[in-house]
Amino acid sequence: MPYRNIRKIATGEWVNVLFTTTGESFSVSAESHVADIASALSLNASELEAVDGDSDVRTGTLISLPSASLERKDELLAVGRDNWTDGQQKELIEILAREP
Numbered sequence: 685m686p687y688r689n690i691r692k693i694a695t696g697e698w699v700n701v702l703f704t705t706t707g708e709s710f711s712v713s714a715e716s717h718v719a720d721i722a723s724a725l726s727l728n729a730s731e732l733e734a735v736d737g738d739s740d741v742r743t744g745t746l747i748s749l750p751s752a753s754l755e756r757k758d759e760l761l762a763v764g765r766d767n768w769t770d771g772q773q774k775e776l777i778e779i780l781a782r783e784p
Contacts, residue, residue: 690718
């Protein structure tokens with residue numbers, strides 16, 4: 685089964701999205717997937733790349749799509765700032781920076 689992951693080129697960070705298909709190839713082009721994800725993240729398509737392979741290769745902290753970011757923000761705020769890890773604090777700052 686083919687997998688398609690999307691990565692931010694400048695940082696190497698993976699987007700929290702995974703495309704799969706039961707066929708031998710995707711019916712949607714990599715460029716189309718990248719363009720849609722870039723639009724959702726308010727990025728240029730040239731800032732992202734599609735990585736196709738035989739498995740899900742995403743690792744580390746994943747870049748959340750906007751709707752997931754709002755849920756994650758609520759989760760982090762529920763923890764309380766006195767109990768945040770450095771990573772959680774950085775993640776919350778990044779989420780807040782993306783808000784309109």
